[in-house]
Amino acid sequence: MKSLNIPLSGDDFKFIQQLMYDSSGVYIEDGRFDFVHLRLAEIVRLRQLKDFKEYCKILTESREHVQEMVDALTTNLTHFFRESHHFKFLKEVIFSELKENNKVRIWSSACSTGEEAYSIAMEALSYFSLQAGKSIQVLASDIDSKSLQKSRARNLSN
Numbered sequence: 723m724k725s726l727n728i729p730l731s732g733d734d735f736k737f738i739q740q741l742m743y744d745s746s747g748v749y750i751e752d753g754r755f756d757f758v759h760l761r762l763a764e765i766v767r768l769r770q771l772k773d774f775k776e777y778c779k780i781l782t783e784s785r786e787h788v789q790e791m792v793d794a795l796t797t798n799l800t801h802f803f804r805e806s807h808h809f810k811f812l813k814e815v816i817f818s819e820l821k822e823n824n825k826v827r828i829w830s831s832a833c834s835t836g837e838e839a840y841s842i843a844m845e846a847l848s849y850f851s852l853q854a855g856k857s858i859q860v861l862a863s864d865i866d867s868k869s870l871q872k873s874r875a876r877n878l879s880n
């Protein structure tokens with residue numbers, strides 16, 4: 723692959739690892755060197771930068787570049803009802819504890835492109851049906867701005 727002709731030094735990797743942690747709270751383990759190299763070399767190439775040194779420099783200059791790096795280093799695999807055991811737990815343990823609550827607030831905190839939030843909403847609707855006086859809200863967020871953009875642009879309720 724062409725982008726991997728751009729070498730990533732140990733120091734630049736450490737810089738990116740630290741910046742990712744400081745800006746997003748996501749810790750990238752040392753063993754993920756090749757993953758970081760592969761994902762970010764593409765940005766270095768597309769931006770026609772000389773090398774990773776120059777890339778690290780632009781990362782210090784704008785928040786936009788940092789967000790682009792965060793987006794590139796997240797993995798957004800998702801689909802409806804992914805990890806079905808989580809939904810089993812949600813119904814059998816969480817929802818059953820919330821039966822008596824009039825307000826149910828659920829946060830899908832790493833929702834990717836939104837399928838998880840919709841899956842939770844569907845489960846909640848079918849579990850609580852239209853119980854009088856019950857209000858259910860699902861909040862969805864993600865650290866990856868591209869995934870959020872994509873989820874806002876789609877209407878998954880159709």
Ligand SMILES: C[S@@+](CC[C@H](N)C(=O)[O-])C[C@H]1O[C@@H](n2cnc3c(N)ncnc32)[C@H](O)[C@@H]1O
Binds near residue numbers: 801833834838864865
């Ligand atoms: C593998 S996807 C899973 C998506 C969804 N939860 C599901 O199970 O279908 C992981 C998601 O977590 C997000 N993520 C990773 N670290 C995060 C953080 N610190 N805060 C918010 N979102 C985060 C990523 O951007 C990515 O979209």
